[in-house]
Each structure stands twice: as C-alpha cells, then as structure tokens.
Amino acid sequence: MRRSADAFVEIPPVIRGLEAMQDPGFRWFFLARAITLVTGSMSSIALAFAVLQVDNDALSLSYVLTAFTVANIVFVLFGGVVADRLPRALIIQSCYVIDILSMGAMAALLFSGTATIPLMIVLAAVNGASTAFVLPAMQGIIPQLTTPAHLQQANAMLSFVRSAVTIGGPVIAGILVATAGPAWAMLVQVAGWLCAIPVLALVKLPPPAGSGESTLLRDLRTGWDEFRSRTWLWVVVLAFMIMNAIHVGAWGVVGPYIAKNNELLGITGWGWVISAEGVGVLVMTLLLMWFPLKRPLRLGMIGMAFFAIPLTMLGLHPAVVFLAIAALIAGAGLEVFSTGWNVAMMENIPGDKLSRVSSYDMLGSFVVMPIGTLIYGWMITHADVGIVLLVSAALYAGCALATLAVPSVWRMGRASVVDAADV
Template identity: 80%
Template sequence: MIRGLAAMQDRNFRWFFLARAITMITGSMSSIALAFAVLEIDNDARSLSIVLAAFTVSNIVFVLFGGVIADRLPRALIIQSCYVVDILSIGAMAALLFTGTATVPLLAILSVVNGASTAFVLPAMQGIIPQLTTPEHLQQANAMLSFVRSAVTIGGPVIAGVVVAAAGPAWAMVVQAAGWLVAIPVLALVKLPPPAAEGGTTMFHDLRIGWHEFWSRSWLWTIVLAFMIMNAIHVGAWGVVGPYIAKNDDRLGITGWGWVLSAEGVGVLLMTLLLMWVPLRRPLRYGMIGIAAFAIPLTVLGVHPGVVLLAMAAFLAGAGAEVFATGWNLAMMENVPGEKLSRVASYDMLGSFVVMPIGTLVYGWLITQADPATVLIASGAVYGAIALATLAVPSVWRMGRPAAAVAPARAEVADS
C-alpha cells in the first residue's frame, strides 16, 4: 500500500477514520450555525459570548473526569455514548429554533451539555488512536486525521455559510446531528480489547495517578505550561486583534482576512500530506520550532498588515503548527502508557485551554489601552521566545522515536 495511507491496512483504524471523517465534516459548520442562531435571537455580542463561554467552561470543568472515564471504559463506547448526548443536545437546539422558542439561556444550557460531552470525547479520542494501528503506522494515522481536519477547516465554514444563509442555522444543526447518527454504527465496527482494570480504585485516585504520569515527564509539563501562555496569545492576538485590524485597516480588510485564514489552512493541509510520507524523527524539537513560526504572522500583522505578505506568513505558520500537532501527538502516544494516556491527555487539555478565555478578555482590553501594532509586535516576540525556550529542556530537544516507528521508512528507501 502507498506509505502515506499505510494506516488504512489496519481494519480498526479504517472504521474509526470513516466515523471521525463523517463527524468532522458535518460538525465543521456547528460553530457558525450556533453563532448565527444566537444572533438571530439577540443581536448582541455579549449574548454570543455567554453561549460560547458556557461551552468552554463546561469543557474545562469536566475534562479531567473525562480522562479518567476514558482510561476505565472502552473508548469507542464512550465516544458513541457522547455522540448520543450530542445528538440530543444539538437536536434540542434545532427543535427550539424551528419552533421559535429558543432563548439565549436555553442555548447556553444546551451548550453546557455539549461542552461536557466534548470533555469526555477528546481524551477518549487521544487514547484510542494508538490502539487502532501499529507503531510504524502511527504518524500516518495522525497525519490522515489532520488532513481531514484541516480540509474541513478550509471548506467547512464556506459550506456552513451557504446552508445557514439558504436554510437557517437549525438545518445546519440537523446536518450535524445526522452525521453523529451515522458515525455511531460505524464506530461499532471498531473491535478493541477491554481496558486493563485497575481494581476498585476511586476516581480521585485515578486522577492522582494521571497527575503523577503528567508531572514526571519534564517535556510534557514544560510544553503545556508554555502553551498556557501561547494559546492565550493566539486566541487574543489572532482571534480578537486580527479581526479588529481587518475591519479598520484598508491594507487588509475583511475579505483579505479571509484569504489570510485560508492561507493558514492551506499550510496545515499541505504539511499533513508531507507528514504522511516523511518520518518526524525529532517530534518535539521540530514541533516547537514549527509552532514558533506563528510569531511571524503576528509580527507582520502589527508591522504591515498587507494581504499578500500576511498570507505568506500565515501559510508558514499553518505548516509549522501541523508539524507541532503531529509531533505532539506522537510524543504523547509513544511515551505515555496506553492505559493512562487519556488521563494524561486531559491534564494537557486542561492546562492548554484554561487560560484561553482570559486571553480573549485581556486582548479585548489591551487594544483599547495601547496601539494595536505595538501589542501585536510584542505578542509575536513573546510567543516566539516562549516556544523556542522550551528547546532548552533536554527531554524536549533530544526526544526521538521508537525504532519500530521509523524502521519501515528506512526499509522502503532501501528497497527503492
């Protein structure tokens, strides 16, 4: 089989990939559908922020417990069960919109349910992938999933915009729920051994074990601590200041900002294709160098936000971000015991995400107090410095790959 698609040799991965692709494609319109649903009810940004914050806070609150459950129970079953919850919550949103009875508080409550469900799905997703394929196919498996994710990131908002504009946000939610409904029986075809039982331990005991596994790896907590700040900068500088610059600077404009975001997505997409074939032998070293490239578009946005130059910088940043994403997944999946992986992943998610809402609020305040260009240039410098500083940690710089993960690549080169 073509090396880039080698993970498709594994039956369980094929079915999981199909189910995941269905949910990523149909779910790619969810954020836009929800945003316009809220704004149809109350055309106020504060109402939208309440609904979005409800999802985020719920996700943060439940993610550690999601990690424990994903290490205790069959992960495919957890994902299926959460999809049922998602169908009910998303279906309830659609029903409220169809009947004209939707309110912002009701949508916020349903977003809490959806956020809690996602908190159980994400650690299970992280833990299940190494179970689906062999070590030598793990990089290709992650790259293939990233390829679909990046493709729908580019095309999903366009499709969502068309559906929402033509039929309304409720129908976009119906499409999403239908995707989840199809994915459930597909996931049932994934056959995995039951998880290793740990013998009557409490949930808090399991959390302590997960914390020990997390804190005992210097590369892991170092990078998570770095991303606490980096993610806050990303969502604030890129997600808040970026659109503000686009709206108020004719050199960029709203249309130009769309091209810049698309260029970033294309960078991700092309890098996923490359990583299907090229082994990533130093996953964290190259990953942190790659993610540091995001400092470039932040700086360009502050210095000279012209569409062409900024799009080129965003393309590089997107490619670098994918190197990190694949490298990070490989580092986690190859160096954390599988029976504890979901718990460790939940600590990663908590640390990486918990400051993001604060970053959004802080940057919203900063651009009213200081020159946006100064804020962006300083943010780019801090972001790049933090990312590259992690390379001073020996375990980040030196981490390699198991021999089984890279040996097939050498064999194929030798055969050719």
C-alpha cells in the same frame, strides 16, 4: 499493542503513505471521524448565528460560547479518567448520543421559535461537557488501532481531514445558514453523529485494563503523577498555556479588529489569510504521511515559533498577500507540532493512562484561553495595536523556543518501531 500480520491488507507501494489504513480498526475509526469532522465543520458558524437570531447581542453570544468552554474545562479531567476505565469507542458513541439530543433540541427550539438564550446556554454547556469526554477518548484510542510504525501517518491523515474541512466547511456553513437558517446546519451535524455511531460499532478493541479498587481521586492522582513526572510534557503544556492565550487574543480578537478597520487588509483579505493558514496545515499533513519526524518535539516547537511571523506582519504592515504567505508558513509549522506532539504522547505514555494524561494536557493548554480573549479585548482599546502585536510575537516565539533548552524536549526521538509486517 502487537497485531498479527493477517490483520492487514496489502497496500501498493505507490500509496505507502497510507499504510495506517492496513488496520481495519483504524479504517473504521477514520471513516467515523471524517464524517463528524465534515458535518461538524459548520457547527461554530451555525451556533453563532443561531444565538444572534434569538438575540442580536454580542454579549449573549459570549455567554453561550463561554458556557461551552467552561463546561469543557470542568469535565475534561473526569473525561480522561472515564476514557481509561471504559471502552473508548463506547464512550465516543455515548457522547455522540448526548450531542444528538442537545443539538437536536437546539434545532427544534429554533424551528418552533421558542429558543431563548438561557436554554441555549444550558444546551451549549451539555455539548461542552460531552466534548470533554470525547477528546481524551479519541487521544487514547489511536494507539490501540494502529502499529507504532504508523502512528505518525495515522495522526497526519486525521489532521488532513480536519484541515481540509477547516478550509471549505465555513464557506458551506455560511451558504447554508444564509439560505436555510442555522437550525438546518445543526441538523446536518446531527446527521453526521447518527452516521458515525454505527461505524464506530465496527471498531474492535480489547477490553480496558480496568481500575480494580481504584477510586476516581486515585485515578486522577495517577494521571497527575504521570503528567508531572515527564519534564518535556509539563514544560510544553506550560508554554502553551501562554501561547494559546496569545493566539486566541492576538489572532482571534485583534486580527478581525484590524481587518475591519484597516483597508490594507479588509474583511475579505482576512478570510484569505485564514484560508492560507489552513492550506499550510493541509500541505504539511500530506508531507508528514511520507516523511518521518525523527525529533518530533524539537521540530514541533520550532514550527510553532513560526507563528510569530504573521503576528509581526499583522502589527507592522498587514498587506493581504504577504500576510497570507506568512500564515501559510505558520500553518505548516503548527501541523509539524500537532502531529509530533501526538506521536510523542502516544509513544511515551502508557496506553492505560494516556487519556488521563491527555486530559491534563488539555486542561493546562486551554484554561487561560478565555482570559487571553478578555485581556486582548481590553488592550486594543488602551494601547497601540501595533506594539501589542509586536510584543505578543516576541513573547510567543520566546515561549516556544525556550522549551528547547529542556534536554528532554531537544533530544526526544522516535521510539523504536518495527516493520508493520512483523507486528
């Protein structure tokens, strides 16, 4: 999308890595997104302890979390269609209203002492369905707000905020939940959505292209055709179908299990390891604001393979210091992929179909994750944990590196861009 030079504000060369802020639309979107990321960074902890406050049963917690995930998976394709048909900023605002109502209702139930697990399951499902519309809309809106030359910077800046709150948010949430209760943490998130809605109203976008006489099924089919016609796209998504299942199982289930039962690591040590991973992401986002990824998919998939290092160490010798260093390296590699993947999608998928294609990406990447959690929960009670992790590390790295055999993954470069002053 071309924009006139007078739409930009001059930025000194010393902060050239922030040139994406020249566009007023991106500035307002970045502010709104930063607000919701900061206030929403405590949501997972608040929800978990809210459920346990009502019923101190891990099974009840799994029901609520599963309701969110299933609703997200069920509606994500429809979210992609809607985001390509309607103004994306308006979709995000509307979903924030739904989130305010659902999360506000949950907080009210907790304050009044009338919360029940069935009610929380329903409200979590509503929140999950809303998120299924927000994510494709956000993926599609960024190329409308900045120039091709600044796409990498824009994505890296958003990742910077996301990684920063990942480090500090859970700590603040833990303090707030422990001192005031989970309902107050939920109200903080509600306040974030309330602030973000008027900020998003300042984001000015051209009207969507529209879908004419197209039906919902035809729009879904168009998105699928765009998805399957690009080998690099479906190959990477297929790899992540396996890699994400390994990640949530080996890192999300086995990791805490080892931390609780192995004094070499310990629960506190595991907290340091997770924080180190976030620091790796944070540092890499800063670097990516200044240094372009000339081969976004090649470097991204190599970066993802680095996650096999902490998985291997977790299985062999989970000493805190060395595992934290490995996690930091893996976090940096994860961010190389994350930014590279977003840039590749935004430069190579038509803007009027980007949200639909992104929804297929999300569906394929997330659909097996609940199964991965269950499988690893079963394996650590029936097999040697060290062997499970070593095999998982080898499979993870193998999936990541195997994608490099696909020419379109290996060879993909950046699309031709022009200087921001000329667009």
